[in-house]
Every structure is written in structure tokens, then in C-alpha cells.
Amino acid sequence: MPGDEAPLAAYLVGLLQRAGLEAALVETPRGASRVGRAAAWGMLRGTGERPPLVLLSHLDTVPVDAERWHEDPFAGIERDGYVIGRGAQDAKGVAVIQLLALLELARREQPLARDVIFLATPDEESGGRNGAGWLVREHRSLLRGARFLLTEGGGVLHRPRGAPTWQVAVTEKSPCWLRITAKGPPGHSSVPSGADAVPRLLDALAAFRQLKDDVRVVPSVQRMFATLAPASPAADRRAFADLRRSLARDPAFRQRFLAQPAYAALVRDTTSLTVLEGGARTNVLPAEAAAHVDARLLPGSTCSDFATRVRQRVRAPGVAVETLLSFRSAASPIDSPLYRAVASVAQRRDPAAVVVPRVNAGFTDAHWFREIGIEAYGFVPRWHELGESRGVHGPNERISIENLERGIETLVEIVEELDRQDTT
Ligand SMILES: [Zn+2]
Structure with missing residues (x-):
């Protein structure tokens, strides 16, 4: 629910401090809420040779329609290999992956070349003006001059046929x-x-x-589909390779494409x-x-x-x-050490993987950071079967424990790989 994130933020700060990391609870404006609101901030110090990376999540959730849940949405029940509850995916599950990856990185003997900052904010689901937007404006120093950021908005789509796609959101509508x-x-x-x-x-x-x-194919969407083309079903492969032309010249394809709301939203x-x-x-x-x-x-x-x-x-x-x-939408580059780090870990984990620079029809808090020049990507290493993200904003939201574990491991690899990619 909007509001009352403070106890969870305090809990996360406690975990970070007990692990020996610098951490702080940052009180944020209450807005319309009557209860305490706060963000959790933590930092793993590196040598400081390279600019920091921010791991961003949010602690608020959308409300629940309790009638349609099979379990108590706020009990965090674990069953059949899944954690079930509001926020399991969006975005407490993200905070868990990022926090545990940070604690894992803290156990390394060699420090990283950069500080890695953990930031879990309130108010994202209401637009973020009293959360990430406020922090960027009023407490920019918490970001320590960061150049990079990872947050929700992309993951690994596992498809029954065809190569898995690692979708890295570079911009949003x-x-x-x-x-x-x-x-x-x-x-x-x-x-x-x-x-x-x-x-x-x-x-x-x-x-x-x-x-x-009108239907309009902007360059980032054209590129997204061109990247997807080689790994797409044969019927779409040629059309995706040049989406602008296909929509203009192939009426049957155009009809099929626009009939899918998720696709139609990317060209209108x-x-x-x-x-x-x-x-x-x-x-x-x-x-x-x-x-x-x-x-x-x-x-x-x-x-x-x-x-x-x-x-x-x-x-x-x-x-x-x-x-x-x-707000205006800004885009992060694909020619960037962080994007390359994700791509390189994708190839290592799965040589057949396709890395796709994604345009999101929805928006996250990433734009607050893109607006101040941070290269922000919507990517959290989670593996989704087609349709598995149905619980997001709906009933019976859940995430598999296997997904959480693999996500933590993979995020550790990405942060380490960033040091190798970012050496100039
Ligand atoms: Zn979210």
C-alpha cells in the first residue's frame, strides 16, 4: 500500500549494518499518507577508482484484492518452492536479490573498483515523486556521483522454443x-x-x-525488434528485422502485430x-x-x-x-560498460541467449536517474516463463526460490564483470 514503508526500510538497514556495511534510513515526505515513509540506503565501499553503481528497488506495492488470494498476501508464505505474497516480484523480490548480492560481494577479499549503492525507495507505484524523485532532488549526495544503475523493468524471458532473451530496458514510454x-x-x-x-x-x-x-516506429523500437528477429518464430523473423517497413507494406503482418496489445503499445x-x-x-x-x-x-x-x-x-x-x-523519456546507451557486462554474463551463462535493448510500455523509477545523466537499465536477473509474471499487480504474486538464488548469483557476476568492462 502507499505509505508505511518505514518499518521495512529500517529492517533492511539493520541487515546491512549487521553485515558491516554503511547504511542509513532516509525519511521521505509523507505525501497523502499518514504513516511513516522512508528509503533504505546502504553502500559497499570499493577502491573508488571507477564511478559507483546503484542497485535500485522499491518497497511499496499496489493494494491487494484479498478475496482473490489463496493465501494471506502479507505473510510471505513459502510453498512448493515459491515465496508467495504481495511484492514477491514487484519489487520486494528485487530488493532481496540486490541486497543479498551486495552482502555476497562484501565477502570478497579484493574490493571492487567502485562503490556499490543499495537504494530501496517508497512511493514508486504512485509515481515516485515522494520517493526516488525526491531523493534525486534533495539527497543527490547519496548517489555519490554514480554513473550506473540497475532496477526493475527487464529480466530473462525463457521461451519453450527458441533462445532465452535477456531483456534490458533502455527506455520507457x-x-x-x-x-x-x-x-x-x-x-x-x-x-x-x-x-x-x-x-x-x-x-x-x-x-x-x-x-x-498513428502507428509510428521510433528508432529504439525498430532496434528492439531487429535484435529479437533472429530468435523469433519463422513467420515473424523477416518482418521484425525491419519493423517500420513491414508495418507499412505488409497488411497481414500489420493486422497480426497490432492485434497484440503489448506490441501495439510500442508503436502508438x-x-x-x-x-x-x-x-x-x-x-x-x-x-x-x-x-x-x-x-x-x-x-x-x-x-x-x-x-x-x-x-x-x-x-x-x-x-x-x-x-x-x-515527464519526458530519456534513453540509456547500449554502448555502455554496464550493458556490455550484462551481455557478457548472458553469453557466458547461455551461449544461445539473445540480449535485447527493450523499450517498456510502462514506467519505473529509472527515469528520475536517466534525467540526471545516470546510465540506468531495467534489468534484474530473474527468469520468467511466458506468462509467469501474471501475479504482478494481480492476486497470488509469487517468485520461485530457485529464481531468487540464481538471480543473486547472476547479479554478483554482473557487478564483477562491470569492473572488467569499465576500465578506461
Ligand atoms: Zn515495481
């Missing part, structure tokens, strides 16, 4: 959240005015829904209507009605341009559009 409001005279609904808030809102939404978004600015606010009583005309739009924009589209288009579309008396949240 950017959110543009809008609120469309319609005002009208309040009063008794037995005497409607003809200019009431709810019908005005419905007209605005009908106009909004006429907005059509998407718009979802989510929240509706209106009256609370059947016989009362509300003075205001509103709807929230969650738009996700491809690199190159800006929220202000998008909001302007929406405003033009819904223009009518009493109707207004405001921006609730927006």
Missing part, C-alpha cells in the same frame, strides 16, 4: 496523465438546465475518443480512460464531472503537444483539460 473536467450549474435534477456537468463531460469524452493515433501513443468522477446522488446535479486519461507517449511525443490536441478536440463551454503528471 512517458506518462501524460490528464484530467478533463466539465462544469455546469448545480441544483435539483428535476429541473435540468441543458448545460449540466455530466452530459457536458460525456460529449467531451465522445470527442476525445475520436482521437486516433496509447490513451486509456480510467477514473470517472461525477455526482454522488441520483437527484442532485453535480457542479463538476471529470475523467482521467492515462496516455503513454512514445519518445518524441510531448505531453504538452498531446494536451493541446486534446484541448482542441474537446473544446466546449465549461470544459477544461489539466495535466496531472508528465
Whole structure:
């Protein structure tokens, strides 16, 4: 739930301190929450020859729908080789892998060439402004001039046929959240005015829904599919190799591709209507009605341009559009020591593995760090069968213990490999 991350943050700080690492509890703004909020920070010192690496996770989760869980979502039950509970994947499981990898690295005799910083923040699921965003703004010194960062957003996709793909997120679509409001005279609904808030809102939404978004293949998406092509089913191999051309010239492929929502979201600015606010009583005309739009924009589209288009579309008396949240998306390079370190460990563990620079349709806290020039990648070494990540944000979230163990080992290898790749 949003809020109350402080006890967990304090627990993690305790584990780090008992292992002899520098660590601190950092109190963060409460925002709308009434309970304590905090981040856990820790650091394994290296020789300081190279710039630090940050291992970032978040401690908040989305709420649970307890009816649909087979177990208590907050008991951390272990059964049949799995840990079951809210956050097992997103993202307490990430914090566990990163923390245990750090403790493992602390046992080395030779120090690493860089400091490795552990950072587990609150508020990610609500947009991170009171978590990672606030820490980057108010406590930048905690990052010690870091150049690199690893966080959630990518992992290893194990496919029944074909090579496993190591998906390293290099950029994300950017959110543009809008609120469309319609005002009208309040009063008794037995005497409607003809200019009431709810019908005005419905007209605005009908106009909004006429907005059509073109298919557009941005360079990072073109590259992602070209990288995926050799390891893809034969039917898609040629089309993926040049996605832009295939979508333009091959109607059958275009139809098949766009029919998959996860693919369609990578070649379009998407718009979802989510929240509706209106009256609370059947016989009362509300003075205001509103709807929230969650738009996700491809690199190159800006929220202000998008909001302007929406405003033009819904223009009518009493109707207004405001921006609730927006940020630009930045990309991290694939020609980077950290990206190469992940690729090199992938080849070593599985010579057939394909490493894919991924564009994510959703967003994580990575953008706060990309915005200040840190090379941030969405990659945590976890192995997912197709469909296994279903529990994320849903009921019965779980992660296998084998996955946790292999994740810790692999992350240790990646951090060690980074020292070999980053020598200039
Ligand atoms: Zn998450």
C-alpha cells in the first residue's frame, strides 16, 4: 500500500549494518499518507577508482484484492518452492536479490573498483515523486556521483522454443496523465438546465475518443525488434528485422502485430480512460464531472503537444483539460560498460541467449536517474516463463526460490564483470 514503508526500510538497514556495511534510513515526505515513509540506503565501499553503481528497488506495492488470494498476501508464505505474497516480484523480490548480492560481494577479499549503492525507495507505484524523485532532488549526495544503475523493468524471458532473451530496458514510454473536467450549474435534477456537468463531460469524452493515433516506429523500437528477429518464430523473423517497413507494406503482418496489445503499445501513443468522477446522488446535479486519461507517449511525443490536441478536440463551454503528471523519456546507451557486462554474463551463462535493448510500455523509477545523466537499465536477473509474471499487480504474486538464488548469483557476476568492462 502507499505509505508505511518505514518499518521495512529500517529492517533492511539493520541487515546491512549487521553485515558491516554503511547504511542509513532516509525519511521521505509523507505525501497523502499518514504513516511513516522512508528509503533504505546502504553502500559497499570499493577502491573508488571507477564511478559507483546503484542497485535500485522499491518497497511499496499496489493494494491487494484479498478475496482473490489463496493465501494471506502479507505473510510471505513459502510453498512448493515459491515465496508467495504481495511484492514477491514487484519489487520486494528485487530488493532481496540486490541486497543479498551486495552482502555476497562484501565477502570478497579484493574490493571492487567502485562503490556499490543499495537504494530501496517508497512511493514508486504512485509515481515516485515522494520517493526516488525526491531523493534525486534533495539527497543527490547519496548517489555519490554514480554513473550506473540497475532496477526493475527487464529480466530473462525463457521461451519453450527458441533462445532465452535477456531483456534490458533502455527506455520507457512517458506518462501524460490528464484530467478533463466539465462544469455546469448545480441544483435539483428535476429541473435540468441543458448545460449540466455530466452530459457536458460525456460529449467531451465522445470527442476525445475520436482521437486516433498513428502507428509510428521510433528508432529504439525498430532496434528492439531487429535484435529479437533472429530468435523469433519463422513467420515473424523477416518482418521484425525491419519493423517500420513491414508495418507499412505488409497488411497481414500489420493486422497480426497490432492485434497484440503489448506490441501495439510500442508503436502508438496509447490513451486509456480510467477514473470517472461525477455526482454522488441520483437527484442532485453535480457542479463538476471529470475523467482521467492515462496516455503513454512514445519518445518524441510531448505531453504538452498531446494536451493541446486534446484541448482542441474537446473544446466546449465549461470544459477544461489539466495535466496531472508528465515527464519526458530519456534513453540509456547500449554502448555502455554496464550493458556490455550484462551481455557478457548472458553469453557466458547461455551461449544461445539473445540480449535485447527493450523499450517498456510502462514506467519505473529509472527515469528520475536517466534525467540526471545516470546510465540506468531495467534489468534484474530473474527468469520468467511466458506468462509467469501474471501475479504482478494481480492476486497470488509469487517468485520461485530457485529464481531468487540464481538471480543473486547472476547479479554478483554482473557487478564483477562491470569492473572488467569499465576500465578506461
Ligand atoms: Zn515495481
